[in-house]
Amino acid sequence: MATVVDASASDTAVDDASSTDASATDAALIDVDIRKTLGSGKRQFRLAVAFSSRCQRIVIIGPSGGGKSLTLKAIAGLMTPEQGRIQLAGTTLFDTRSSIDLAPQARRVAFLFQDYALFPHLNVRQNIGFGLSRHWLNPGADSGCPEVDYWLDAFNLAPVAHQFPHQLSGGQRQRTALARALVLQPRALLLDEPFAAVDPLLRIRMRTELDELQRRLSVPMIVITHDPLDAEVLGDQVFYLQDGVITDSGEGWPGAGRG
Amino acid sequence: MSAAMDPVWTALALSLKVAGWATAITLVLGTAVGYMLARWRFPLRDLLDSLLTLPIVLPPTVLGYYLLVMLGRRGWLGAWLHDNLGINLIFTWQGAVIAASVVAFPLVFKPARAAFEAVDGQLEQAAQVLGLSGAKIFFRVTLPLAWRGILAGMLLAFARALGEFGATLMIAGSIPGHTQTLSIAVYEAVQAGQDDVANRLVLITSVVCVTVLLAAGRLMPGQVANRRDGDRG
Numbered sequence: 001m002a003t004v005v006d007a008s009a010s011d012t013a014v015d016d017a018s019s020t021d022a023s024a025t026d027a028a029l030i031d032v033d034i035r036k037t038l039g040s041g042k043r044q045f046r047l048a049v050a051f052s053s054r055c056q057r058i059v060i061i062g063p064s065g066g067g068k069s070l071t072l073k074a075i076a077g078l079m080t081p082e083q084g085r086i087q088l089a090g091t092t093l094f095d096t097r098s099s100i101d102l103a104p105q106a107r108r109v110a111f112l113f114q115d116y117a118l119f120p121h122l123n124v125r126q127n128i129g130f131g132l133s134r135h136w137l138n139p140g141a142d143s144g145c146p147e148v149d150y151w152l153d154a155f156n157l158a159p160v161a162h163q164f165p166h167q168l169s170g171g172q173r174q175r176t177a178l179a180r181a182l183v184l185q186p187r188a189l190l191l192d193e194p195f196a197a198v199d200p201l202l203r204i205r206m207r208t209e210l211d212e213l214q215r216r217l218s219v220p221m222i223v224i225t226h227d228p229l230d231a232e233v234l235g236d237q238v239f240y241l242q243d244g245v246i247t248d249s250g251e252g253w254p255g256a257g258r259g
Numbered sequence: 260m261s262a263a264m265d266p267v268w269t270a271l272a273l274s275l276k277v278a279g280w281a282t283a284i285t286l287v288l289g290t291a292v293g294y295m296l297a298r299w300r301f302p303l304r305d306l307l308d309s310l311l312t313l314p315i316v317l318p319p320t321v322l323g324y325y326l327l328v329m330l331g332r333r334g335w336l337g338a339w340l341h342d343n344l345g346i347n348l349i350f351t352w353q354g355a356v357i358a359a360s361v362v363a364f365p366l367v368f369k370p371a372r373a374a375f376e377a378v379d380g381q382l383e384q385a386a387q388v389l390g391l392s393g394a395k396i397f398f399r400v401t402l403p404l405a406w407r408g409i410l411a412g413m414l415l416a417f418a419r420a421l422g423e424f425g426a427t428l429m430i431a432g433s434i435p436g437h438t439q440t441l442s443i444a445v446y447e448a449v450q451a452g453q454d455d456v457a458n459r460l461v462l463i464t465s466v467v468c469v470t471v472l473l474a475a476g477r478l479m480p481g482q483v484a485n486r487r488d489g490d491r492g
Contacts, residue, residue: 078384104387117385121403130399131389138399184390 028052029188029220034074034084034094047071047081047244055251057214059235060224067244068224072190075222076111077104089187089220110181112191116173118165118180124172125161128152128179151179170198171206178213188220195230207233267459269436270444271467277352277427277440278420281359285367285416288360290409293371294397308372312365319362323429326358330430348430355431355438359423363416367409374408375401414475418468 031052038045047067051060060068073079075086077093085095088109093102118127122138129139129148139145141162152158155175160168168176174194181189194210195203211233214221223234224241231238240248296308314322330337330348340346348354378401386396424442431438433447441464448457 076388078387104384105390105392107388108390109388111385111388113381113385115381117379117381119382119385119400130386131391134391134395136395136398138403180389 028054028087029056029089030058030075030222031085031087032071032075034071034081034086036070036074036079036081038070045244049241049244049246050084051239051246051249053237053239055236056218056220057234057236058220058222059231059238060222060241061226061228061231061235061238062241064226066242068226068241069192071241072111072192072222072224076109076190077102077107078111091187108184108187110178110184110186110189112174112177112181112189112194114193115197116165116177118173118176120165123162123164124157124168124176125152127165127176128157128183130180131184147183151183155179170202171209174206174210178210182217182219186219188222189214191221191223193225194223195225195227210234266435266444267456267463270439270441270460271463273352273436273439274421274441277355277359277423278417280356281363281420281423282413282417284356284360285364285420286409286413289364289367289412289416290371293368293409294375294401296368297372297375311368314362315365319423319425319427320429322361323358323426326361326426326430330354330357350430350432350434350438352431352438355423355427355440358426358430359420362423362426363419366416366419367412370408370412370415371405374405377408378404411475414471418471418475421467421471422464 033050034047035049036047038047045067047070049067049071060071062068070079074081075088075093080101081094081096083096085097086093088107092098092100093107093109094100119130122130123141125143125148126139126141128151129143129145132145132147133139133143149158152161155178157172157175157179160172165173165176178189191210195206198206207230214234221234223230225231236251238250239246292311296304327349328334330340332338332341332347332349337348340348348357382400382404383396386400391399422442423440424446427438427440428443433439433443435444435447439447441460445457445460445464448454448460
């Protein structure tokens with residue numbers, strides 16, 4: 001890790017992002033510098049995102065279509081950049097120069113999709129235990145497993161353990177998705193627009209819930225959103241991403257009293 | 260031939276055997292091809308889909324002729340099979356299985372493709388991030404969400420295989436007890452003026468086919484919905 005020759009000489013908007021200087025990259029929770037060109041002909045989109053941070057709570061904010069989801073997917077391994085590198089919690093997940101490209105299965109990150117992507121054919125218990133079982137069959141509807149029981153209790157999901165995703169409330173779905181990810185002890189939580197699909201009242205409650213949860217578990221978290229309130233509540237460091245480039249960053253959201 | 264057994268039941272047993280094998284073969288191949296067409300991007304994908312759908316459109320006799328040309332003693336595949344493996348498929352019940360499989364194949368792969376396309380790709384990505392390999396994702400996520408559509412297609416394929424006439428007659432002929440299936444036996448009975456035999460054969464065939472269709476109908480409504488909750492709040 002110490003041999004990482006810094007790429008800050010690269011031509012993109014690293015200037016703001018590298019407020020933590022190059023020598024500190026070792027301690028960085030996340031260090032990203034990736035490029036990708038999508039589409040062809042007239043409708044071309046160029047992603048050139050570079051940022052690094054030592055904070056445990058990172059928010060990437062920007063208008064939709066700006067490349068936020070792509071960036072998050074690249075970190076999870078669901079999208080392969082053309083070149084660049086991604087380091088997370090001291091591990092290189094991706095680096096074109098040393099031909100490292102860990103499979104999504106090997107990255108040990110938790111990815112929370114916008115609509116949670118719970119498995120509709122499995123109940124809450126089975127959803128949470130999904131990644132723990134590496135067999136050809138899904139865990140049984142009643143399969144007892146101490147880790148699953150722990151998260152069912154911790155997230156107050158025990159009463160609905162046998163219900164299916166379509167029977168759950170928005171908050172229960174989010175907690176099930178979080179439990180399903182956290183039970184595997186991921187290096188970091190990646191959340192893709194976690195509250196975009198819920199109504200405003202529920203959004204406030206779920207945001208508070210996530211905020212408290214992250215503080216309780218102190219698991220690193222990267223949230224992408226277009227909602228400034230998310231950045232205010234959840235972001236220790238906020239990056240602004242527009243048209244495929246990080247244009248601004250700050251400790252906390254400008255105008256917010258917290259940090 | 261085997262006069263000890265009622266020819267009607269002999270024909271039914273043979274039909275069920277042929278249709279059963281044909282269903283098993285189309286189920287495995289149709290599911291694989293349906294998945295391939297739904298998930299992979301490759302050139303000439305649409306052409307391949309059309310070619311495989313052809314058996315629905317072509318007259319069974321034309322299909323039977325194609326198969327005969329291919330599998331007959333002088334056909335390229337038939338000659339190879341005979342010279343290298345000593346296998347002859349013409350005028351055998353195995354030949355009838357092949358004819359029924361080809362005819363029934365589109366009825367499995369078409370709904371299978373639609374069912375796989377209806378499975379949200381994000382669920383597969385979620386399984387990936389949760390650490391599962393591709394093959395296991397198929398068996399634990401994709402297939403369980405698509406199986407209703409595949410099963411409905413499978414039952415239709417079984418019914419179609421059971422009723423196969425034209426292609427089967429071209430390939431396997433009409434040897435009582437060996438290749439004379441129900442539908443062919445009906446034809447032979449009518450030709451021979453055995454109306455009582457024909458009546459019983461027709462009745463049995465109808466009952467079996469209606470049963471299969473009822474079963475398929477019960478599975479059909481869930482074909483595309485795949486129980487995914489689509490609400491937005």
